[in-house]
Amino acid sequence: MSVNILFAIIVTSLATYSSRFFGVLTSEKIDENSKIYRWFNCLAYSTLAALISRVLIFPNGMLEETSYFMRLIVIFFSILIFYITKKNLVYPTIFSAIILSILKNYIG
C-alpha cells in the first residue's frame, strides 16, 4: 500500500469512528425514556434527512454530472412508485437507477 493512501484511509476511519465512539460514551448516561433521548432521536432522523436531501440536490461525485431536472424527474417518479407499490422499497430503487442511466444516455 502506498503511504499516502494508507494514511488517508486511517484518517478517514478515525474521523468516522470518533462520532460513533462518542455516541456510545454519551449513551451510557442516557435513559431511553428521557427527554434528551427523544431529542437525540429527532436529531438522528433530521440529520439523516438533511444528508439525503443534500446528496440529491447538491450531489458530489458522479451525480454532479446529471442536471437538477433529471434528478427531480427521478425523485418524483420514485416517490410515486413507492406509494403505488404500497411502500415497497425495491421497485423505486431499481427504477431510479434504470431511468437515470437512460436519461443520461439520451438527454446527456
Next chain:
Amino acid sequence: MINSRIFLKGLLSVKRFDSPAIALGASFVAIGALLKNLGFTIQESIFSTFLTYALPGSLVMAESMLIGASLLNIFLAVWLVNARLYPMTVSLMPLVMHKNQPRWKYYLSCHFVAVSSWLIMKSNYENVEKENRIDFWIGIGTSTWLIGIFSTILGYFSADYLNKDIMIGLAIVNPVYFMCAMIGVMKTKNISIAIILGAIFGPSFYYLSPEWCILLGGVLAGTIAFLIGENNVS
C-alpha cells in the same frame, strides 16, 4: 459471550426482499469502482470499507484526495459529513444497552452504525428482549458490513465494465432508497417533522456553508421537531 441464535437472527434480517442490502450493495459497488479509478489497490479498497464503513465519508475522502487535500483537511471534511453518526449512535445504543452485557460489545459494534443497519435495527428492536438486543445488533451490523466489503471487491473488479451512465445509475440508488425509507418511517408527528424539516434545512443551509449544512440544518430541524413533539405531549 454472544447468543448465537440471536446473532444469527440479526445476521439474516438483511435477506428480506426489500432489505437495504440492495441499496447498500449498489453503492459500495460504485465506491469499489471509484477507488480503483483513483488508483487504489484492491487491498487498499477493502481496507477502506473495512475500517470506515460509511459511504459519504469514503466519497469525501476520494474527492479530497483528487484535489490533493492535506490529511488534516481530509479528517475535518470526513468528520463533518459523518458527524450525523453521533446522534444516530445515541438514538440507538440506549435501546441495546443492558447491565448483563459487557461494555466492549457497545464500543466494538458502534463501528456498524450506518444508515442501512440503523434503519433495520430501529424497525426490529422491539421484537427482541432488551438483554439480547446487542447480539441482534451485532448480527445486523456484521451482515451489512460484509455486504459493503464484498460489494467494494465486486465494484473494484467490475470497474472496467461499468460505463459512466451505469455508474451514475448506481450512484442514485442509495439516496433514492433512503429517501423512500425515510418517508416510510414517518409514522409519528415529531419524526415526520424532523425528516421534513431536515430535508428542507439541509440543502438550504448549503448556501451558508456547504461543509456545515448537514449538521446545522439537521440540529435546527431536529430541535424544532423535538420542541413541537414535547409541547404536544405536555
